[in-house]
Amino acid sequence: MKNKKSKNSKPAEKNTPQPQQKTFVFGKKNYVFMLIGLAVIALGFILMSGGASNDPNVFNEAVFSTRRIHIAPMVVILGFAIEVYAILLNPDS
Template sequence: MSKETKQIEKTVIDSNPVFAKDNYKIMIAGLVITVIGFLLMMGGYTDDPNHFKPEEVYSFRRITVAPTVIVLGLLVEIYAIMRKPKKA
């Protein structure tokens, strides 16, 4: 075998994807959950900068629910990265 043929064979062998298709699906789900958490955290806008509404800024949704959803999304991402693909 020539040196060029060995190079081509090595390239073909090394072309396996890093993650399986299921892992990518779980990663996308984790990303969507994280984005939902950030969307839940949005709001509290006012036209008057001198008027502050603490009930909007410090609501249960923004202080408790949104960070919990974001952490849940990050945990889903960690699971997707660490999960071993099933053998076909």
Template sequence: MAKDKKNKAGTQVPQGQFVFGKQNYQLMLIGLAVIILGFVLMYGKEGDIYDFRRITLAPIVVMAGFVIEIFAILRKPKSE
């Protein structure tokens, strides 16, 4: 059982609980992986710097990763 601790206001704060739910953390990891994938696409190999993959696809993938991160943070966990 988690111990409760009193803060300055005198209310009890439960210790040992995570801020987000399990699914939120999973979504955050997925978002982080998508962001990393976008940066890898930007880096790419040698070649034309104005390639479609580098200037169009990769930024879209990175932005999608940030959208997933924001969704993961704002999503309310289901009551258990």
């Protein structure tokens, strides 16, 4: 007997998996802003450092300097704001 194919039958398609392209979650622009934000945060923590005394019985007034109390925390908060901006930034625009 002859093998008759029906009109609706299609030739068997090969189920070869296509290699998926690996993509990053963010674009290059996002990563640049993230690195800038990390550098600003690190700068803020560097500005906060210091003011210690070698003798625990001697109090050093340098702990309360304007740089450590006001400027450094604002720099750190600015760094976190840059990080949030980097996450929300649309790299296509």
